[in-house]
Amino acid sequence: MKFVAVTSCPTGIAHTYMAAEALAEAAKAAGHEMEVETQGAAGANPLDPAVIAAADAVVFAADVEVRDRDRFAGKPLVTAGVKDGINRAAELVAQAVAQAEAAPAGASDAAEPVLVTKVDAGAGFGTQLRGWLMTGVSYMIPFVAAGGILIALAFVIGGPEIASQVNGGTFEGTEYPGIDDITKIFGELGIAGLMFKIGATAFDMLVPVLAAFIAFAMADRVGLVPGFVAGLLAVAIGAGFLGGLAGGLLAGGIVMGLQRISVPRALEGITPIVLIPLVSTFVVGFVMIVIIGEPIATVQRELTEWLDGLSGTNSILLGALLGAMMAFDMGGPVNKVAYTFGLASLASGDLNVMAAVMAAGMTPPLACALATVLRPRLFTNAERKAGETAWLLGASFITEGAIPFAAADPARVIPPLMAGSATAGALSMAFGATSRAPHGGIWVVGVIGSPLLYVLAILLGVGVSTVGLLALKAQRGPVEDEPAAMVVEPAGAPVAHRPAAAH
Incomplete structure (x- = not known):
């Protein structure tokens, strides 16, 4: 049979390409053909319409x-989650075969049921809710990366005083009106001032983009306007x-409700571009300002104050918890909750949490790589081949580099990885390390506060994971050598279409 597939994860970096590779190989092993479209951070590689038309299932x-x-x-x-595409590829191929065999003649010409949401309509509410939220996060992350790294570079070039100088401070006796005079900022503060302002502007878009694309996932393009407005009001x-x-969930829900209302034929043409955006934007704005805005703002302030007030043992426990979450599913929903919490803290000005999250996320791949070197048998x-790749992935804060190890032996791999990541996160908080960059791993160490202690926290975390991993693996004993398997390279281009010789 001939199949086509689409893979996509919230960050569009690792899981997207690992799932594509696994599905293509599983189909080949079962005697079928499969071409995969990866919708990742680098964009999509659209499938040829003729290939789609010839496919027996999707x-x-x-x-x-x-x-x-x-x-x-x-x-x-x-339909399945992207991690199922990695860990259950053969099962998904078997399901595709069964679906194709059960499909009635001419099914390919049948009309697809109208979807109320861009997240699969047949899924349960919990699955849909997670999909909506992860869609918002996935579109927000590039703004975080671009804005955060620009701000970090501005601090490297212009020093820590650059923020106050740009945002209403003084430089050589001149007062700056913030965003009102970009030319003066560039003329007096140079490239550092300009980079800070551009990065801060990108950061200002985080919440509006998050809300808009949550609404987009729920109600398609017509949800973007009320979603953006909800985010700006937030x-x-x-x-x-x-x-x-x-606000994003509210905007998407209101638009989904409005889409179900029948309108006269004469108004059908303007309904999606005028009536629904008009009504939904007003309703969302009214609810945000009059009803739910102040309670949520109060919770946000109290959460921020609690976070700012954490010190000593409490902050260490927070770092340990976030660290364990980062290693629990290595790029899955629990990992994303911890990472998103780090992003929110970074956006609110707390730099310690992001540092702890990044340290904890680097630890699992590095520990797996080190373990394969110390006890290869x-x-x-x-796994040894995957370990070679894991060095770079871990150093680059791509936690998914540990997935091949966890998928093959979760009971012996995940617990020690969680222990090491918890150690790294706790020590990072204890050392007072900070990070102005939301990603980048060891390559952004120049913008890390207390860099030597930060690297020490990572090394100690790697040590804890490595010792635990080797101890549990030793209980099983050496494994028999097997033919070298294909190595997934998630950070590169989609590999589903590479010739066999490339493996």
Whole structure:
């Protein structure tokens, strides 16, 4: 049979390409053909329409909305999360075979049921809610990365005083009106001042983008306007990140309700571009300002004050908890909750949490890589090859580099990885390390506060994970060598279409 698939994860970095590789290889092993479209951070590699038309079934392995899914209308469809595409690829291929065999003749010409949401309509509410939220996060992350790194570079070039100088401070006796005079900022403060202002402007978009694309995942493009407005109002009233989450869900829900209302034929043409945006934007704005805005803003302020007040043992426990979450599913929903908390803290000015989260996320791949070097006989050929790649992935804060190890032996791998990440996160908080960059791993160490202690926290975390991992693996004993398996390279281009010789 011939199959096509689409893979996509919230960050679009690792899981997207690992799932594509796994599905293509599983189909080949079962005697079928599969071409995969990866909708990752680098964009999509659209499938040829002729390939789609010839396909017997479609597999979606995605945690966010599949773009342009109407291209697959009428095809037998298997949907799953992106991690299932990695860990259960053979099972998904078998399901696609069963769906294709069960499809009636001419099914490919049948009309696909209308979807109320861009997240799969057949999923349970909990799954849909997670998909909506992760879609918002996935579109927000590039703003975080671009803005955060620009701000970090501005501090490296211009020093820590650059923020006050740009935002109403003084420089050589001149008062600056903030964003009102970009030319003066550039003329007096140079490239550092300009980089800070651009990065801060990108950061200002975090909450509006989050809210807008939560609404987009729920109600398609017509949800963008009320979603953006909800996010902007959340910032204006001080509701922040939590307000953006609530506002996006509110905007999407209102639009979904309005879409179900029948209108006269004469108004059908203007309904999606005028009537629904008009009504939904007013209703969302009214609810945000009059009803839910102030309570959410209060919660946001109290959460921020609690976070700012954490010190000593409490902050260490927070770092340990976030660290364990980062290693629990290595890029899955629990990992994303911890990372998103780090982003929210960074946006609110707390730099310690982001540092702890990044340290904890670097630890699992590095520990797996080190373990394969110290005791190679405890690992398969495939794991040793994956360990070679894990060095770079871990150093780059791509926690997914540990997935091949966890998927093959979760009981012996996940607990020690969680212990090491908890250690790294706790020590990072204890050392008072800070990070102005939301990503980058060891490559942004120049913008890390207390860099030597930060690296020490990571090394100690790696040591704890490595010792635990080797101890548990030693209980099983050496493994028999097996033929070297294909190595996933998630940070590179999609590999589903590479020739076999490339492996």
